[in-house]
Amino acid sequence: MPDYSDKVMDHFSNPRNIGEINEPDGLGEVGNPVCGDMMKFTIKVKDNRIEDVKYLTFGCGAAIAVSSMVSEMAKGKTLEEALKISNKQVAEELGGLPGNKMHCSNLGADALHKAIEDYMEKQGVKAESAT
Amino acid sequence: MKKINLDNAAASPLEPAVLEAMLPFFTEHFGNPSSGHELGNVPRKALEEARASVARLINAEPREIIFTASASEANNLAIKGLIAANRVKGNHIISSVVEHFSVLNQLKTLEKEGFAVTLLPVDQYGLVNPEQLDQAITDKTILVSIQAANPEIGTIQPLDDLVKVAESKGVPFHTDAAAAVGWTHLDAKKTGVALLSLAGDQFGGPKGSAALYVSKKTRIRPLIEGGIQERGLRAGTENVPILVGLGMAAKLAAETLAERVKKSSILRDQLKESLINNVPYLHLNGHPEQRLPHNLNFSVEFVEGEALLLRLNMAGIYVSSGSSCTSQALKSSHVLSAIGLPPELAQGSLLFTLGRQNSADEIPYITDQLNSVADLLRKMSPLYHQYLKEVQNNA
Numbered sequence: 001m002p003d004y005s006d007k008v009m010d011h012f013s014n015p016r017n018i019g020e021i022n023e024p025d026g027l028g029e030v031g032n033p034v035c036g037d038m039m040k041f042t043i044k045v046k047d048n049r050i051e052d053v054k055y056l057t058f059g060c061g062a063a064i065a066v067s068s069m070v071s072e073m074a075k076g077k078t079l080e081e082a083l084k085i086s087n088k089q090v091a092e093e094l095g096g097l098p099g100n101k102m103h104c105s106n107l108g109a110d111a112l113h114k115a116i117e118d119y120m121e122k123q124g125v126k127a128e129s130a131t
Numbered sequence: 132m133k134k135i136n137l138d139n140a141a142a143s144p145l146e147p148a149v150l151e152a153m154l155p156f157f158t159e160h161f162g163n164p165s166s167g168h169e170l171g172n173v174p175r176k177a178l179e180e181a182r183a184s185v186a187r188l189i190n191a192e193p194r195e196i197i198f199t200a201s202a203s204e205a206n207n208l209a210i211k212g213l214i215a216a217n218r219v220k221g222n223h224i225i226s227s228v229v230e231h232f233s234v235l236n237q238l239k240t241l242e243k244e245g246f247a248v249t250l251l252p253v254d255q256y257g258l259v260n261p262e263q264l265d266q267a268i269t270d271k272t273i274l275v276s277i278q279a280a281n282p283e284i285g286t287i288q289p290l291d292d293l294v295k296v297a298e299s300k301g302v303p304f305h306t307d308a309a310a311a312v313g314w315t316h317l318d319a320k321k322t323g324v325a326l327l328s329l330a331g332d333q334f335g336g337p338k339g340s341a342a343l344y345v346s347k348k349t350r351i352r353p354l355i356e357g358g359i360q361e362r363g364l365r366a367g368t369e370n371v372p373i374l375v376g377l378g379m380a381a382k383l384a385a386e387t388l389a390e391r392v393k394k395s396s397i398l399r400d401q402l403k404e405s406l407i408n409n410v411p412y413l414h415l416n417g418h419p420e421q422r423l424p425h426n427l428n429f430s431v432e433f434v435e436g437e438a439l440l441l442r443l444n445m446a447g448i449y450v451s452s453g454s455s456c457t458s459q460a461l462k463s464s465h466v467l468s469a470i471g472l473p474p475e476l477a478q479g480s481l482l483f484t485l486g487r488q489n490s491a492d493e494i495p496y497i498t499d500q501l502n503s504v505a506d507l508l509r510k511m512s513p514l515y516h517q518y519l520k521e522v523q524n525n526a
Binding site: 001002012013015018019020029032033034035036037038039040055056057058059060061062063064101105 | 433434435436437438441444445454455456463473474475478510511512513514516
């Protein structure tokens with residue numbers, strides 16, 4: 001078994017905010033089945049804040065925990081704040097990820113940023129995000 | 132909570148009689164078989180009894196059995212050892228794309244050293260075609276190495292036919308039979324293989340117990356040189372207790388093989404039926420009939436294997452997966468890709484290997500758990516939601 005932290009196992013066992021928002025304000029997808037992980041984030045934006053965030057994830061324990069953690073971190077944040085969430089921060093919040101999972105499964109922040117960028121594009125604004 | 136080991140190919144507990152046979156050789160009979168004094172007598176006799184038991188299991192002669200510490204080592208001794216003794220005859224080796232890494236990785240190295248390697252493809256069930264082997268053999272071919280059965284998808288190769296082809300062209304045949312010995316009727320003499328690798332931990336023996344069968348007429352060179360243990364083909368003091376365990380496991384396997392195969396096949400089929408009838412979106416990987424009696428390999432559509440494995444682990448059910456995330460190299464199984472399985476199905480593969488401890492009364496629990504775990508993960512899968520939309524649009 002991979003060396004997952006208690007926090008990772010908690011989010012994997014009880015993932016928060018699963019689902020897909022109907023007619024979302026922003027949509028972001030990353031990954032593919034070849035690499036083994038796929039994430040689809042949808043957001044609802046109100047007054048420049050992420051009012052709601054949901055995700056669908058195909059992937060390993062780390063990928064599911066990362067998605068869940070990102071959704072918790074993003075909820076209620078302004079778009080600028082949410083764009084500053086980095087993959088590294090997500091891993092830290094999860095109490096670390098096994099080395100070989102850092103790159104392939106730690107894509108949650110990227111998917112969130114894509115969803116925000118999608119929203120901003122629709123609004124005609126250009127986004128600057130952390131990676 | 133229940134604990135159900137469905138990963139017996141990775142590890143299974145020793146048979147009690149095996150452990151009992153081993154124990155005195157750690158203490159009372161600690162002697163070295165090579166000693167000139169009497170402390171070596173009992174260990175030496177036990178070692179030769181173990182050799183005879185292993186030989187009987189595959190219908191070989193005791194002196195054709197070389198003990199090793201793993202089937203990986205046996206595969207290395209077989210291939211590197213045969214090549215070292217036959218280099219002048221040619222530089223071409225034939226194997227298959229579904230071999231174990233202890234064969235494939237050696238061949239990669241040998242390719243870098245100037246050998247030509249042909250890896251035969253397999254069909255959708257994992258079978259090598261004897262005609263393709265026939266066409267691949269050239270006058271430079273010095274070795275054919277094809278497994279007896281695949282440890283992952285359980286497919287049993289048409290070994291007799293494959294060996295016949297190689298034999299007719301005078302090319303020695305090695306078979307990695309680690310997954311097959313103890314689970315199929317394998318007759319080394321009748322099949323006509325030159326070399327055969329087997330692993331004791333696959334049929335109730337201890338880890339670190341394995342052997343290479345080297346037929347009388349086959350010449351190989353040692354990998355480990357030193358003393359004259361194992362007829363000079365594998366130097367180093369023999370691991371007597373472990374090998375006594377191997378011998379006992381081989382003896383028990385030979386005595387009860389038919390019964391074991393029958394019992395395990397029935398249990399496997401019951402589990403297969405129960406899962407297929409109750410868990411949606413399951414695909415069986417490997418050959419439907421020509422497969423090891425203790426092996427089942429399924430792909431669960433729309434979900435990923437490691438997540439399944441972890442969830443089943445939380446329910447006390449232990450399985451393996453061929454997904455990228457469960458491999459150290461982060462690559463999905465080469466075997467599943469060789470049989471043409473699409474990546475998303477390879478990522479969702481689960482391997483069940485049954486053992487003596489498993490019984491039919493575990494099947495309802497396994498079925499319920501797999502069903503709920505797969506359902507839970509499917510509901511959060513973007514691939515599943517995409518599929519539902521497609522179904523809706525087509526309706």
